[in-house]
Amino acid sequence: MAGGFAVDAKVAGGRREFKGKITWYVWLCGLVAATSGLMFGYDIGISGGVTSMDDFLLSFFPAVYARKHRARENNYCKFDDQRLQLFTSSLYLAALAASFVASILCTRFGRKRTMQAASAFFLVGTGLCAGATNLAMLIVGRICLGVGVGFGNQAAPLFLSEIAPAHIRGALNILFQLDVTIGILIANIVNYFTSNIHPAGWRYSLGGAGVPAAVLFLGSLVITETPTSLVERGRRDAGRATLEKIRGTADVDDEFDEIKSACESAAALVEEEKPFKRLRRRESRPPLVIAIAMQVFQQFTGINAIMFYAPVLFQTMGFKSDGSLLSAVVTGGVNVLSTLVSIVLVDKIGRRKLLLEACVQMLIAQCAVGGIMWVHVRANNNPSEGWAVAIVVLICVYVSSFAWSWGPLGWLIPSETFPLETRTAGFSFAVSSNMLFTFLIAQAFLSMMCYMRAFIFFFFAIWIVLMAAFVVALLPETKGVPIDEMVDRVWRRHWFWRRCFADADAAKIDSYC
Numbered sequence: 463m464a465g466g467f468a469v470d471a472k473v474a475g476g477r478r479e480f481k482g483k484i485t486w487y488v489w490l491c492g493l494v495a496a497t498s499g500l501m502f503g504y505d506i507g508i509s510g511g512v513t514s515m516d517d518f519l520l521s522f523f524p525a526v527y528a529r530k531h532r533a534r535e536n537n538y539c540k541f542d543d544q545r546l547q548l549f550t551s552s553l554y555l556a557a558l559a560a561s562f563v564a565s566i567l568c569t570r571f572g573r574k575r576t577m578q579a580a581s582a583f584f585l586v587g588t589g590l591c592a593g594a595t596n597l598a599m600l601i602v603g604r605i606c607l608g609v610g611v612g613f614g615n616q617a618a619p620l621f622l623s624e625i626a627p628a629h630i631r632g633a634l635n636i637l638f639q640l641d642v643t644i645g646i647l648i649a650n651i652v653n654y655f656t657s658n659i660h661p662a663g664w665r666y667s668l669g670g671a672g673v674p675a676a677v678l679f680l681g682s683l684v685i686t687e688t689p690t691s692l693v694e695r696g697r698r699d700a701g702r703a704t705l706e707k708i709r710g711t712a713d714v715d716d717e718f719d720e721i722k723s724a725c726e727s728a729a730a731l732v733e734e735e736k737p738f739k740r741l742r743r744r745e746s747r748p749p750l751v752i753a754i755a756m757q758v759f760q761q762f763t764g765i766n767a768i769m770f771y772a773p774v775l776f777q778t779m780g781f782k783s784d785g786s787l788l789s790a791v792v793t794g795g796v797n798v799l800s801t802l803v804s805i806v807l808v809d810k811i812g813r814r815k816l817l818l819e820a821c822v823q824m825l826i827a828q829c830a831v832g833g834i835m836w837v838h839v840r841a842n843n844n845p846s847e848g849w850a851v852a853i854v855v856l857i858c859v860y861v862s863s864f865a866w867s868w869g870p871l872g873w874l875i876p877s878e879t880f881p882l883e884t885r886t887a888g889f890s891f892a893v894s895s896n897m898l899f900t901f902l903i904a905q906a907f908l909s910m911m912c913y914m915r916a917f918i919f920f921f922f923a924i925w926i927v928l929m930a931a932f933v934v935a936l937l938p939e940t941k942g943v944p945i946d947e948m949v950d951r952v953w954r955r956h957w958f959w960r961r962c963f964a965d966a967d968a969a970k971i972d973s974y975c
């Protein structure tokens with residue numbers, strides 16, 4: 463997804479600079495494409511607030527509404543309802559399926575057309591959700607939005623990587639992740655205001671997704687296709703003309719030659735062996751295992767439990783409806799600002815240090831929240847105001863560390879560790895793993911909270927210990943390593959992963975890799 467930005471930063475960072483300036487047109491294209499991230503983030507942020515609105519529950523989930531208002535109902539189980547969870551999670555299941563289709567569409571029809579299709583699905587899905595009169599309409603709408611997310615998440619980051627001049631490719635690509643966090647924040651603010659509008663507040667919340675969807679749709683009519691996609695599909699002249707336009711110069715021979723040769727060698731390798739088959743080779747395992755593990759771990763930090771259900775969680779902790787949405791706005795703001803921190807630090811202090819520091823910070827925060835909840839939020843009583851504020855502060859501490867580490871690096875590392883011949887296929891694996899685990903957490907979290915109570919936080923804390931161990935033992939530092947030198951400079955030198963390569967000594971080749 464965030465594919466290629468480290469790759470290209472390395473190119474810009476030392477070995478090769480192409481001519482051309484940063485044109486207004488490249489920024490326009492980048493801003494339009496990043497809107498897809500805004501859509502994704504808005505969807506993540508909006509569902510939790512909507513599912514805590516009484517008008518919404520009364521319309522679609524009356525049993526949950528009744529339970530929520532029953533005085534003696536167990537605090538942890540108020541929102542435990544599989545159909546309510548399906549409202550949130552159906553989107554991610556649809557996105558998971560759509561991401562496989564999207565990689566084919568991106569190759570056959572191009573990134574721009576795939577983004578257009580994404581925005582069309584977003585618009586239809588938004589209309590169905592905002593106008594829903596029954597549960598089926600609502601779920602079908604969520605599925606359309608999910609298809610939009612699957613298409614957009616595959617096409618937009620690829621598009622950004624391909625149009626950006628090498629030396630700002632990282633910045634343009636992080637724009638997508640930044641837009642995700644801004645989308646979540648906007649959704650939290652929208653929910654805060656619409657929760658006071660009765661009875662249709664939830665319709666405005668869900669309908670708000672139409673704004674970025676419309677921007678993406680209209681914008682995608684004026685942006686260009688990427689030169690790489692044009693050349694890949696045999697339209698060399700159009701590819702060259704587009705490159706000249708986005709670079710603002712006719713002097714693009716070097717860059718155009720590189721695009722052509724990358725497309726030619728990729729085509730030759732694909733002819734010889736399909737990328738997905740190549741991924742099954744022993745030497746593909748290190749980046750593949752790491753791509754999947756980064757996504758699984760990213761989700762098992764528990765971040766989306768907070769992102770989807772922050773308002774519900776805050777209500778569980780005893781905040782009133784308004785207070786809980788306000789708290790979610792605070793965590794959303796921390797998320798945006800901390801993502802900016804990661805842009806500044808990632809190439810200075812490296813990936814491993816950021817990930818490990820965040821593990822410590824998240825572990826302390828999770829255990830502290832779990833402890834406070836265990837002692838002060840028993841089944842039927844709420845914490846005092848002081849403890850409730852302490853919980854919000856700790857959740858901010860937790861969110862900030864996630865946002866400068868596992869959030870962006872969950873995308874960055876898989877994007878920079880695959881060799882060119884398996885990069886797109888390998889990366890689409892990472893996207894779909896993310897969707898799968900996002901879905902699982904969305905579907906399971908409220909039930910888990912009901913059964914595990916405060917121990918849910920210790921459950922995630924155990925995962926954080928595991929992921930720290932994984933980073934220490936198996937994740938090599940990739941800061942500053944040129945993308946095309948990963949195999950020689952990283953994998954073949956790593957104490958464990960080097961056994962996956964044919965030139966490892968015989969004993970090691972035979973052992974498990």
Ligand SMILES: OC[C@H]1O[C@](O)(CO)[C@@H](O)[C@@H]1O
Nearest residue numbers: 506642643765766769797869
């Ligand atoms: O900012 C947090 C959000 O960012 C993501 O990692 C996507 O890049 C989501 O899984 C999460 O909800």
